[in-house]
Amino acid sequence: xxxxxxxVMLCMLILTGFTACGNSATEDSGSKITFYTIxxxxxxxxxxxxxxxxxxxxxxxxxxxxxxxxxxxxLKNKLSTELMSGGGPDLISADCLSAAxxxxxxxxxxGCFADINxxxxxxxxxxxxxxxxxxxxxxxxxxxxxxxxxxxxxFMPNFYVASQQDLEKHISADTKSLSYNDLIKIxxxxxxxxxxxxxxxxxxxxxxxxxxxxxxxxxxTYSFDVEFSKTAEKLKELKSSGNEIKEEIFNxxxxxxxxxxxxxxxxxxxxxxxxxIGKPSINTEVLSAQACDIYFINKNSKKKQExxxxxxxxxxxxxxxxxxxxxxxxxxxxxxxxxxSYFPINKKSYKTLMNNAKExxxxxxxxxxxxxxxxxxxNMLSQISDYQFPQSTNYMTEVxxxxxxxxxxxxxxxxxxxxxxxxxxxxxxxx
Amino acid sequence: MTRKRKDYFTAFLFILPSLIGIxxxxxxxxxxxxxxxxxxxxxxxxxxxxxxxxxxxTFLLALKNTAVFTVIAIPLLMVISFLLALFLNSFExxxxxxxxxxxxxxxxxxxxxxxxxQVVFDDYGAVNGLLNTLEFYTVEFFSSEFSMVMIIFIxxxxxxxxxxxxxxxxxxxxxxxxxxxxxxxxxNSFQLVTKxxxxxxxxxxxxxxxxxxxxxxxIFREVFALFGDYPNENVxxxxxxxxxxxxxLNYPRLSSASIILSLFIxxxxxxxxxxxxxxxxxx
Numbered sequence: 017x018x019x020x021x022x023x024v025m026l027c028m029l030i031l032t033g034f035t036a037c038g039n040s041a042t043e044d045s046g047s048k049i050t051f052y053t054i055x056x057x058x059x060x061x062x063x064x065x066x067x068x069x070x071x072x073x074x075x076x077x078x079x080x081x082x083x084x085x086x087x088x089x090x091l092k093n094k095l096s097t098e099l100m101s102g103g104g105p106d107l108i109s110a111d112c113l114s115a116a117x118x119x120x121x122x123x124x125x126x127g128c129f130a131d132i133n134x135x136x137x138x139x140x141x142x143x144x145x146x147x148x149x150x151x152x153x154x155x156x157x158x159x160x161x162x163x164x165x166x167x168x169x170x171f172m173p174n175f176y177v178a179s180q181q182d183l184e185k186h187i188s189a190d191t192k193s194l195s196y197n198d199l200i201k202i203x204x205x206x207x208x209x210x211x212x213x214x215x216x217x218x219x220x221x222x223x224x225x226x227x228x229x230x231x232x233x234x235x236x237t238y239s240f241d242v243e244f245s246k247t248a249e250k251l252k253e254l255k256s257s258g259n260e261i262k263e264e265i266f267n268x269x270x271x272x273x274x275x276x277x278x279x280x281x282x283x284x285x286x287x288x289x290x291x292x293i294g295k296p297s298i299n300t301e302v303l304s305a306q307a308c309d310i311y312f313i314n315k316n317s318k319k320k321q322e323x324x325x326x327x328x329x330x331x332x333x334x335x336x337x338x339x340x341x342x343x344x345x346x347x348x349x350x351x352x353x354x355x356x357s358y359f360p361i362n363k364k365s366y367k368t369l370m371n372n373a374k375e376x377x378x379x380x381x382x383x384x385x386x387x388x389x390x391x392x393x394x395n396m397l398s399q400i401s402d403y404q405f406p407q408s409t410n411y412m413t414e415v416x417x418x419x420x421x422x423x424x425x426x427x428x429x430x431x432x433x434x435x436x437x438x439x440x441x442x443x444x445x446x447x
Numbered sequence: 448m449t450r451k452r453k454d455y456f457t458a459f460l461f462i463l464p465s466l467i468g469i470x471x472x473x474x475x476x477x478x479x480x481x482x483x484x485x486x487x488x489x490x491x492x493x494x495x496x497x498x499x500x501x502x503x504x505t506f507l508l509a510l511k512n513t514a515v516f517t518v519i520a521i522p523l524l525m526v527i528s529f530l531l532a533l534f535l536n537s538f539e540x541x542x543x544x545x546x547x548x549x550x551x552x553x554x555x556x557x558x559x560x561x562x563x564x565q566v567v568f569d570d571y572g573a574v575n576g577l578l579n580t581l582e583f584y585t586v587e588f589f590s591s592e593f594s595m596v597m598i599i600f601i602x603x604x605x606x607x608x609x610x611x612x613x614x615x616x617x618x619x620x621x622x623x624x625x626x627x628x629x630x631x632x633x634x635n636s637f638q639l640v641t642k643x644x645x646x647x648x649x650x651x652x653x654x655x656x657x658x659x660x661x662x663x664x665x666i667f668r669e670v671f672a673l674f675g676d677y678p679n680e681n682v683x684x685x686x687x688x689x690x691x692x693x694x695x696l697n698y699p700r701l702s703s704a705s706i707i708l709s710l711f712i713x714x715x716x717x718x719x720x721x722x723x724x725x726x727x728x729x730x
Contacts, residue, residue, distance in 0.1 A: 092694070100696050122695040127488055414676045427570070428590070436590055439680045447505040447691050 048081040049319050049326065050105040053112050054091055055084040065169060065309060065330040068338065078325055080107060092116040099128055099314070106317035107326070110166070110310035110406050119410040120312070121233040124165055129312040131163040132327075135320045145328060151361040157307040157403035160234060168307035169330045170340065170358030171403060174297070175396065176266040177279035180289035182213065183265075192399070193294025193303055196226055200250040202265065213265050215254055220424050222296065223251045227416050227437065228407050229298045236445045240438045249430045252423060268295075271357045272340065273373040273393065274347050280389040281378035290389045292396050304402040308358050336365035343368065347376050359397070370394060415440045477709070484702035496703040506704060508680060509688040512595070516666070516684065520599045521659045528607050528655070532614030533640065546615070549608030560605075561672040568597050589674070594682040601669055606662050610655050617651025618644065653723045660715060 341356015667686035
């Protein structure tokens with residue numbers, strides 16, 4: 017009899033033990049929208065869309081419940097397990113997926129995200145999103161295989177700012193966008209002339225972006241041919257010119273019109289002409305921009321309409337003005353990020369921002385931007401036709417990073433680099 | 448209730464806790480996995496996932512590499528460990544410290560071993576240093592077809608000691624009188640091994656084979672620690688494919704690949720058990 021009691025007790029112990037397996041992290045969220053992130057990640061810090069929305073939200077049920085994880089690994093395990101079992105957070109940001117090392121291209125392929133077009137259609141409220149109020153080209157970046165998986169809140173043009181006097185020695189005046197070969201040519205000439213300028217202090221970055229440019233994650237194609245090897249070899253050599261502390265030809269950190277104009281003002285102060293030019297890319301005929309601040313809606317979410325409240329808020333003129341600093345009265349270049357970042361996709365907000373950026377003064381409130389520079393930037397912005405899906409950091413972490421480091425540090429030959437890249441990319445794309 | 452029935456019932460109750468565990472953690476997930484492998488999203492697609500899997504080049508590559516590894520590494524490990532066991536068996540007495548030292552590779556944490564292997568097989572590591580001294584070219588163990596050689600070497604090194612101990616235990620049970628009789632009949636050393644030793648330790652050979660099959664699927668830990676999620680195509684195994692598809696959330700592909708892998712193991716083991724049972728009966 018005792019034996020039976022012991023065995024029954026054992027069974028009960030096991031069964032009750034299973035109840036402890038559930039994670040309480042998300043249980044308390046109840047009717048709230050859930051969002052997973054890594055602790056102190058910038059997407060939830062002050063000034064972010066989520067932070068602003070929660071501050072603005074008066075209805076506690078509509079607040080976004082932020083579940084923070086200590087490490088990226090923890091977030092990755094939790095997110096992948098829950099998504100796979102038909103659960104997961106309601107709102108998923110591209111930044112957090114990147115940080116967790118999860119490829120959003122592959123999640124899109126698996127149908128993990130909801131089609132926002134369907135949610136908009138089902139919205140019966142008066143303030144229903146009208147897509148024509150926003151930059152149509154930028155919105156198009158979220159449309160993949162006919163479904164709208166995200167609405168980017170902002171964008172960043174892939175532009176550089178440089179002095180026309182520096183550039184005219186190397187490239188023609190009508191060049192809209194740099195090619196990687198242009199970079200190599202400029203670098204060669206700089207080295208020949210023993211100039212006091214360099215292409216960049218971060219030469220590895222060009223190799224990274226060149227690899228990215230040769231991979232199409234959505235269509236699962238890549239091109240690592242002979243031409244790729246030749247260019248990669250030359251780009252690797254840019255590193256040698258980046259070792260010394262010299263002035264860079266290109267101003268690369270372009271996150272707002274204010275920053276572009278600040279660079280332009282610096283150049284104009286030297287009585288040179290500022291030139292805005294497209295970042296190096298394979299297709300020099302097309303000007304591109306990066307879609308920013310991207311949120312996906314979990315297909316399993318039961319709060320899709322509630323999430324639309326957040327999206328409406330983030331797309332509103334007021335919020336977009338606030339984040340991009342469209343109405344600032346003074347630009348402080350020492351805290352440029354807090355003056356506002358990004359370019360808004362809300363048309364009204366965009367107009368306000370661009371007008372304001374032309375009006376205010378730069379270089380510590382001492383210089384106004386010339387009409388030529390502002391017209392040039394506006395003209396370039398109007399020509400952007402390719403709003404790119406954000407690059408998957410997962411590919412670089414898993415495939416490219418180690419190879420590029422080994423290659424740049426001379427541990428592997430160009431042939432080995434290309435062959436390994438080809439082989440690993442093939443597996444990454446096909447599996 | 449008779450006493451026998453009562454005993455059965457009590458025994459069953461004692462088995463029940465582990466049965467619940469096995470059912471919840473193995474049987475039920477396996478059934479769910481199989482069902483999921485027949486679906487894409489909410490749509491029943493029958494065997495489409497399996498058909499697609501066999502037209503997926505990456506899966507075929509993983510399957511090929513796994514098969515190559517299994518076919519080469521397991522027989523190699525069995526032969527080496529058997530020969531070492533025979534050699535050790537020729538001694539009258541072996542100290543317990545020496546015997547237990549064979550288990551060290553199995554118990555040392557993988558992370559520590561990986562650090563050692565990285566130093567040993569690096570382009571500027573010990574093995575290449577030796578090869579260069581002997582005027583051979585540097586072998587890129589981490590990015591060439593030699594990666595498979597390295598993984599097989601690590602596998603054999605790691606599990607050899609354990610298999611030697613199993614074989615030694617088997618050899619110790621072979622009666623000495625059989626060898627003496629065979630010698631009187633004029634058998635040489637080779638014949639002693641093939642005609643006496645091997646037939647007598649067949650159950651041990653089966654057991655070692657079974658263990659090696661299981662361990663061969665555990666080698667993924669070493670591959671993962673050495674090469675990460677995306678190893679070069681020479682050492683991309685089925686476990687890599689399954690692991691990566693887990694993080695890609697490709698449930699249909701993941702579940703169908705897992706079912707195929709498990710079926711492969713089940714079939715091999717089933718054939719093996721049938722063989723063993725027949726052999727035992729004939730004995």
